[in-house]
Amino acid sequence: MRIVIKNGTVVTTEGVFSADVVIDGETITAVGANIAKDYEKTAQETVNAAGMYVLPGAIDPHTHIAMPFMGTSAQDDYKTGTIAAACGGVTCLVDFELQQKGESILGGIERKISWAEGKAAVDYSLHPAIMDPRPEIIDEVKKAIRDYGTPSFKVFFVYDFRVDDAVLIKLLAETKEHGGLVQLHAENPYIIQHMNEVLAKQGKLEPYYHAKSRPNIAEAEAVHRAITMTELTDSRIYIVHLSSMEGLAEIQTARDRGIAVYSETCPQYLLLNEDRYKEPDWNGAKYVMSPPLRTKESSDALWKGLRFGDVQVVSTDHCPFDFKGRKDMFGKEDYKKIPNGAPGVETLLMLLHSEGVVKGRISLRKMVDVLSTGTARMFGLTKKGSVTPGKDADLVVFNPNQKFVITQKKLHQNVDYTPYEGMEVTGMPSKVYSRGLKVAEWKNDHMEFTGETGRGRFVKRAPFEGF
Amino acid sequence: MRIVIKNGTVVTTEGVFSADVVIDGETITAVGANIAKDYEKTAQETVNAAGMYVLPGAIDPHTHIAMPFMGTSAQDDYKTGTIAAACGGVTCLVDFELQQKGESILGGIERKISWAEGKAAVDYSLHPAIMDPRPEIIDEVKKAIRDYGTPSFKVFFVYDFRVDDAVLIKLLAETKEHGGLVQLHAENPYIIQHMNEVLAKQGKLEPYYHAKSRPNIAEAEAVHRAITMTELTDSRIYIVHLSSMEGLAEIQTARDRGIAVYSETCPQYLLLNEDRYKEPDWNGAKYVMSPPLRTKESSDALWKGLRFGDVQVVSTDHCPFDFKGRKDMFGKEDYKKIPNGAPGVETLLMLLHSEGVVKGRISLRKMVDVLSTGTARMFGLTKKGSVTPGKDADLVVFNPNQKFVITQKKLHQNVDYTPYEGMEVTGMPSKVYSRGLKVAEWKNDHMEFTGETGRGRFVKRAPFEGF
Amino acid sequence: MRIVIKNGTVVTTEGVFSADVVIDGETITAVGANIAKDYEKTAQETVNAAGMYVLPGAIDPHTHIAMPFMGTSAQDDYKTGTIAAACGGVTCLVDFELQQKGESILGGIERKISWAEGKAAVDYSLHPAIMDPRPEIIDEVKKAIRDYGTPSFKVFFVYDFRVDDAVLIKLLAETKEHGGLVQLHAENPYIIQHMNEVLAKQGKLEPYYHAKSRPNIAEAEAVHRAITMTELTDSRIYIVHLSSMEGLAEIQTARDRGIAVYSETCPQYLLLNEDRYKEPDWNGAKYVMSPPLRTKESSDALWKGLRFGDVQVVSTDHCPFDFKGRKDMFGKEDYKKIPNGAPGVETLLMLLHSEGVVKGRISLRKMVDVLSTGTARMFGLTKKGSVTPGKDADLVVFNPNQKFVITQKKLHQNVDYTPYEGMEVTGMPSKVYSRGLKVAEWKNDHMEFTGETGRGRFVKRAPFEGF
Amino acid sequence: MRIVIKNGTVVTTEGVFSADVVIDGETITAVGANIAKDYEKTAQETVNAAGMYVLPGAIDPHTHIAMPFMGTSAQDDYKTGTIAAACGGVTCLVDFELQQKGESILGGIERKISWAEGKAAVDYSLHPAIMDPRPEIIDEVKKAIRDYGTPSFKVFFVYDFRVDDAVLIKLLAETKEHGGLVQLHAENPYIIQHMNEVLAKQGKLEPYYHAKSRPNIAEAEAVHRAITMTELTDSRIYIVHLSSMEGLAEIQTARDRGIAVYSETCPQYLLLNEDRYKEPDWNGAKYVMSPPLRTKESSDALWKGLRFGDVQVVSTDHCPFDFKGRKDMFGKEDYKKIPNGAPGVETLLMLLHSEGVVKGRISLRKMVDVLSTGTARMFGLTKKGSVTPGKDADLVVFNPNQKFVITQKKLHQNVDYTPYEGMEVTGMPSKVYSRGLKVAEWKNDHMEFTGETGRGRFVKRAPFEGF
Numbered sequence A, B, C, D: 001m002r003i004v005i006k007n008g009t010v011v012t013t014e015g016v017f018s019a020d021v022v023i024d025g026e027t028i029t030a031v032g033a034n035i036a037k038d039y040e041k042t043a044q045e046t047v048n049a050a051g052m053y054v055l056p057g058a059i060d061p062h063t064h065i066a067m068p069f070m071g072t073s074a075q076d077d078y079k080t081g082t083i084a085a086a087c088g089g090v091t092c093l094v095d096f097e098l099q100q101k102g103e104s105i106l107g108g109i110e111r112k113i114s115w116a117e118g119k120a121a122v123d124y125s126l127h128p129a130i131m132d133p134r135p136e137i138i139d140e141v142k143k144a145i146r147d148y149g150t151p152s153f154k155v156f157f158v159y160d161f162r163v164d165d166a167v168l169i170k171l172l173a174e175t176k177e178h179g180g181l182v183q184l185h186a187e188n189p190y191i192i193q194h195m196n197e198v199l200a201k202q203g204k205l206e207p208y209y210h211a212k213s214r215p216n217i218a219e220a221e222a223v224h225r226a227i228t229m230t231e232l233t234d235s236r237i238y239i240v241h242l243s244s245m246e247g248l249a250e251i252q253t254a255r256d257r258g259i260a261v262y263s264e265t266c267p268q269y270l271l272l273n274e275d276r277y278k279e280p281d282w283n284g285a286k287y288v289m290s291p292p293l294r295t296k297e298s299s300d301a302l303w304k305g306l307r308f309g310d311v312q313v314v315s316t317d318h319c320p321f322d323f324k325g326r327k328d329m330f331g332k333e334d335y336k337k338i339p340n341g342a343p344g345v346e347t348l349l350m351l352l353h354s355e356g357v358v359k360g361r362i363s364l365r366k367m368v369d370v371l372s373t374g375t376a377r378m379f380g381l382t383k384k385g386s387v388t389p390g391k392d393a394d395l396v397v398f399n400p401n402q403k404f405v406i407t408q409k410k411l412h413q414n415v416d417y418t419p420y421e422g423m424e425v426t427g428m429p430s431k432v433y434s435r436g437l438k439v440a441e442w443k444n445d446h447m448e449f450t451g452e453t454g455r456g457r458f459v460k461r462a463p464f465e466g467f
Helices: A036-042 A078-088 A105-116 A135-146 A165-178 A189-201 A208-212 A216-233 A245-256 A267-271 A274-278 A283-287 A296-307 A348-358 A364-379 B036-042 B078-087 B105-116 B135-146 B165-178 B189-201 B208-212 B216-233 B245-256 B267-271 B274-278 B283-287 B296-307 B348-358 B364-379 C036-042 C078-088 C105-116 C135-146 C165-178 C189-201 C208-212 C216-233 C245-256 C267-271 C274-278 C283-287 C296-307 C348-358 C364-379 D036-042 D078-088 D105-116 D135-146 D165-178 D189-201 D208-212 D216-233 D245-256 D267-271 D274-278 D283-287 D296-307 D348-358 D364-379
Strands: A002-011 A016-024 A027-032 A045-048 A053-056 A058-063 A090-098 A123-129 A152-156 A181-185 A236-239 A260-265 A395-405 A424-434 A437-443 A446-449 B002-011 B016-024 B027-032 B045-048 B053-056 B058-063 B090-098 B123-129 B152-156 B181-185 B236-239 B260-265 B395-405 B424-434 B437-443 B446-449 C002-011 C016-024 C027-032 C045-048 C053-056 C058-063 C090-098 C123-129 C152-156 C181-185 C236-239 C260-265 C395-405 C424-434 C437-443 C446-449 D002-011 D016-024 D027-032 D045-048 D053-056 D058-063 D090-098 D123-129 D152-156 D181-185 D236-239 D260-265 D395-405 D424-434 D437-443 D446-449
Touching: A002 A036, A002 A364, A002 A395, A016 A036, A016 A053, A036 B036, A053 A364, A058 A078, A058 A348, A058 A364, A078 A090, A078 A348, A078 A424, A078 A437, A078 A446, A090 A105, A090 A424, A105 A123, A105 A135, A135 A165, A152 A165, A165 A181, A165 A216, A165 D189, A189 A208, A189 A216, A189 D165, A189 D216, A208 A274, A216 A236, A216 A245, A216 A260, A216 D189, A216 D216, A245 A260, A245 A296, A245 B245, A260 A296, A267 A296, A267 A348, A274 A283, A296 A364, A348 A364, A348 A395, A348 A424, A424 A446, B002 B036, B002 B364, B002 B395, B016 B036, B016 B053, B053 B364, B058 B348, B058 B364, B078 B090, B078 B424, B078 B437, B078 B446, B090 B105, B090 B424, B105 B123, B105 B135, B135 B165, B152 B165, B165 B181, B165 B216, B165 C189, B189 B208, B189 B216, B189 C165, B189 C216, B208 B274, B216 B236, B216 B245, B216 B260, B216 C189, B216 C216, B245 B260, B245 B296, B260 B296, B267 B296, B267 B348, B274 B283, B296 B364, B348 B364, B348 B395, B348 B424, B424 B446, C002 C036, C002 C364, C002 C395, C016 C036, C016 C053, C036 D036, C053 C364, C058 C078, C058 C348, C058 C364, C078 C090, C078 C348, C078 C424, C078 C437, C078 C446, C090 C105, C090 C424, C105 C123, C105 C135, C135 C165, C152 C165, C165 C181, C165 C216, C189 C208, C189 C216, C208 C274, C216 C236, C216 C245, C216 C260, C245 C260, C245 C296, C245 D245, C260 C296, C267 C296, C267 C348, C274 C283, C296 C364, C348 C364, C348 C395, C348 C424, C424 C446, D002 D036, D002 D364, D002 D395, D016 D036, D016 D053, D053 D364, D058 D078, D058 D348, D058 D364, D078 D090, D078 D348, D078 D424, D078 D437, D078 D446, D090 D105, D090 D424, D105 D123, D105 D135, D135 D165, D152 D165, D165 D181, D165 D216, D189 D208, D189 D216, D208 D274, D216 D236, D216 D245, D216 D260, D245 D260, D245 D296, D260 D296, D267 D296, D267 D348, D274 D283, D296 D364, D348 D364, D348 D395, D348 D424
Parallel strands: A002 A045, A002 A053, A058 A090, A090 A123, A123 A152, A152 A181, A181 A236, A236 A260, B002 B045, B002 B053, B058 B090, B090 B123, B123 B152, B152 B181, B181 B236, B236 B260, C002 C045, C002 C053, C058 C090, C090 C123, C123 C152, C152 C181, C181 C236, C236 C260, D002 D045, D002 D053, D058 D090, D090 D123, D123 D152, D152 D181, D181 D236, D236 D260
Antiparallel strands: A002 A016, A016 A027, A027 B027, A053 A395, A395 A424, A424 A437, A437 A446, B002 B016, B016 B027, B053 B395, B395 B424, B424 B437, B437 B446, C002 C016, C016 C027, C027 D027, C053 C395, C395 C424, C424 C437, C437 C446, D002 D016, D016 D027, D053 D395, D395 D424, D424 D437, D437 D446
């Protein structure tokens, strides 16, 4: 089947230009100025994209679909999660697979693929998160990269399942040898433990103190230490959900010295600040996530980091829990008992466009880079992330002028709130394609899912090529 | 006329992929996987690029064609200079127009265009260099940007025609308002004057002391000061021919703070070091240029700067003087009398590929970025710099395996030496296209010019869009 | 004549200890635990200092006695100025001698000594300020150091009489060779000129815009440039009246690299902030000085700088103009017409003790260091600055508990206001000695001058020894 | 008993001046210009110190007397160790008391005092080293400070008995509250473990690889982490035996930000470099200590650190093991089996004077600061460290011109080698006094012990007062 998208404005990281795009089956086959005329006759469908951007679908490389955590589970499963993604213009997820105690990471990958079977509406891949780093697990890294196509491995410096420097060093050395990339949740656990004790003594247990319990230096210290280990092994590292200006400063200094440190941030760290935790009626619990929201100074710094290339990726850390029933399931007395996480996969693209591009903080090219092209390169998604012949036809025909007031009622995420409730955005997807199939479409005042659950495929990724 | 380049490996900053490229007249019209079959029938020529890269032509944004300097003139005129460019895969120059005392910069632009008339073999544009900054000249900035399409303006912190901070500030404010970009030759003149006096007293006048007379901190100080003025005016600046690790460090620190500082370096600073000045038989004079060659530490830092994006462009500062007859025309007794400059436009691409890509210092994508795509974006060459539909068909079909021993005998630059004599490179252009016309081609053991002088056009450039 | 000061608490930079001090004639001859008994019999006077500190007299190395400036003159002459000093516990001034156009600096020194003749109540020395840097003036540096005992030389980066980098370099080299020290007023004149133009265009001419016209980066740039020249010549430099955190940061970075940069700040930069310029009734004019008052962030940083040793000296930049009659003599319409300067010599010690020591920002030892011992060392006042045998008996018996509400009515400075009007301090001199003579004393509710004008002597200073 | 030391040149951190010093019993009672005449008659002894310096005795705050370590023990006991100290001009030690598993630190203090009983020839104090940080041990901190006079507490980030960040945080908070100071051995154990494995795989086990197994970044990372914890708790910290430029840089940056980080280095890091490990005949083992010797760049940086005040103390880490019999007791096959440590207490002062002062790296005042005055202030030795009335008469009459070729044969340390064998120094003690008793004296060509073992006393120290 051939589709021709004509008269649109194609956006790549190189530039913004008028071109027609030809899709044959699941693949982009040609991009050309006024080539629609050469292909329309043989096309099953022609889309007139006049006034629209033709963007590569966004990729969200940080989701927690159905993740068991803090005594409960993140609520979206592969069905609801990927429908929400599709409706937001996200055509690929790289989801976390959390290794269970005693489990092999390879087994974990297979287990999580089985959870997705028959459910996913868009393509997905997995990052194994190493939570039980027995020696034989380190040996699985090579196999995971070569046979399973999962070259990125997450570890945590916090939580019960944290790793110490020794494991990080081994993993950095092993991934370097075989073409992998370590992803790190960078916070210092002892600082948090200390602050938890100090705050408990002072009786400070409201949601706001979640932020105080994890100060910026807890992130900066962990980032600095990880950089030292990266330098030691001459490897590379990727810091997930970077939140603080101090953490960013460590990354900048390291990159200036030539150390290969990469990072992602999330819309919540770019757009929301710690005053949110003080919202009345325990509303602050909605924003309880780790790392916590910071001050505006950090948000401003992170936008700069994106602009100047020290932060390469924007992800969501999508991990929704209902405000009523889940966030409060262990009581409202202590911030430490609130399940950490918030929804975000569906609002990623609209927020980056409206708050980033429309407000002049980043260019349109940069948006495509941090949501699609750069993300694909970072994680070896060789068929994704660009409106280029040969790539998968994962595309968003995007209407830059469409207004939308974000409200949970019109979203598809399986959760009872959105942190962005009531915020008006400018620019929404008009049509979203996943490998040539239109999976979502703007209808009157909201996005409608038009795809098929179960069509989304697990994507094997290529080894890390260097960024 | 239609040309189809098929089976090649297209390189963009986004990726490296198999695609056919269709040229109609002077323009790239389509890029597609296996689309040759759809266009070959209607093509006048089909080029089989199997095993070849299809690159955007390189852009050299720093040449001194026929520049009067230090009592003599740079030797290449627009004919010899652009033939050399074409043979090296450089399909566009942005040459400097040096305003003369009392002259208007607009008049200067017209004068230099008249020098090029009937001579240029590839397209070119001009940067006005402001050397007599009378108040009314600042007022010409707007007109130069809007009417003449020359949005970049060079000033010098050294030489008799240097500007002071006051002029720089005015120019930064003015260019910001109208979409221009200031380019700065950043060295501190008083440091050089002091070192000249110190060295003269010590009788140290051999070519080697040219390097000692312009220490790294002379560049770093000037860069730092320029950054302050950029911060003051919330404008942006571009440092030409960055040479030292200390200068780069200032740029990195400023960019980390969110100040819009851009820079270029040149192959000589990446590949040659100050020990060259000690070559016997006064050979060091060949490398007398400003800023001078530095130590390997600076070269290593500059490669890092390219890799991590703190340096965005590689240019040549092409400014050739014959070793015999010109370099020595004022005597061999004093480094200060040696005309400053060296040839480079023809060897730019081959050196970056062989020393950069083949040796693993930068990726192929990064090479295309710093030689073409990034350069075009920096300087508003909206029709140049990328293998994308709608762009001018300025292309290089590049054979990555072709060996070549660089020797002046086989080059086209109008000068009696090359700094790279005897160096073997891997990878040479096979065919070079300028707006659809094949202007150079590999024949047996060298490049042959196949274009037409006089066909090259002056290109109006767009205002600075942000990088 | 012998005086014994017994039972006091002697303060040196090494420590705080109980000791008796013996003065013979003009000199401290012995310091000992319980030695009063050995000397009292032969003493003409015994002072019981129980409950008091015995401090070295403060040294103010930055005053402008009777300085012609901006069309008027600083109001204190050597009589009123040194009486005020004595009453504030300042027993030595190093005043600026401003070379006039065409004058030799040696002639200038002699001229200013003649102004002091018969007037000075405490000892003083002079820093020649080089304002007409003809080549022969540089040659006078050696003579000034060796024959006149004035080894410190001030230059300005601002004002009509400013020097360029070339003069600074020469002076740095020359002072290094002969044991001198360059003092720099570090602001960038072009930034100020630019801001003056911008503010004039916007009609912003109230006193507050004096601060805006001289932004922090104007100081930081000048400091950075001076550091480069210091590194170039392997010399040392001293930044006068450091005011901004950005300027301090440049100094810290340089010192971390081993470059000999020293600095002083003043009580106004430690204690007053730019909101003062907004006081009603044009009151802000009282604080118009250069550099201007900054924000609290800078004040906090400067206290840190003192604590950690990156700032070595506190001076006053004493330069008083009456609020009524002088500050407004050229009109109130434009901040640029307000004579720059404020009084301070009399309040130096009380402010540092009360706001510094009592409030825990610096230790008592550190106060003595930055007001006396360090100042003496910096400027070669080998007989001053410490309660040590062999030093001049310039001493303050200080009552740490005496309260005083600062008011111009009770001060001796020849000016109609003090910037600290109404501020209560804790701790005041009880008795002040200049070379063994009691020159001031606390009486009821104020200080009373008890010395002799004309007794103060010009002090030849030793070459810079390294700090 | 009264002793008068006359005609000498007294050195304090404030200055160098001619004065006579009066000692009554164990205490300095008076310092004065020409006061000998007032006291000689009543003196039992008059020492003519013409041409000599009168220095405060050096304090070595880092010794390991009789320390059990790595299966053996440091060889000097309190008798031999303090005789060596006295002969080197060291009149006070602060020795480490290493808490044993299960022991209380208070018990440890008492145990080690009992080891010293009847043996010490000079005064000493103890730092408890916390090696078994049970919760109740943290509670002992207050008692150790208030009742035992030991306000400094050492912890290690390496070795089996290392502490984690949690213990460090607790200790920083506790010491801040009660007037203590944490001392840290700062190396990252995981980096060392990794390098040990890498080197073992490569068969690199000679002494030189001891240095490679503990790279500079292992120190820098640990210092950085400790700084973070200090910032978290708003406490202060003291880094022992700082060895690397990277570690120093972390300290400088922290101090520039106002964080109270202090440090000591040792003569071996200032004077010896890692090429020593390559000496033939396994001689490199003599220098096996942790941290290891570094390159000259680090030594140069550490001298700068002393000069600019970022390093406040020079200690020795005195911990001798015989080259024959101890260093090799577990074989010569593996650097990991060599007992770590080297002698140094006796050569401290002579090296600092000869290599520091005579070679112009530090001033005489600075030497006194880092060996005596600053050390006493850092560790609360309120009666030590300065030639000031009221202090203990711990003095060195020092002959700045006396040459001495260092050789183990003429030293008193109980070990068969010195790392400085054959080095000639300029300047040696002439007479050494401990609380008024002459404990050592230069005789012909070496120092002779003239004191009494058992006279040395345990000194209770005051809480940390701020530096």
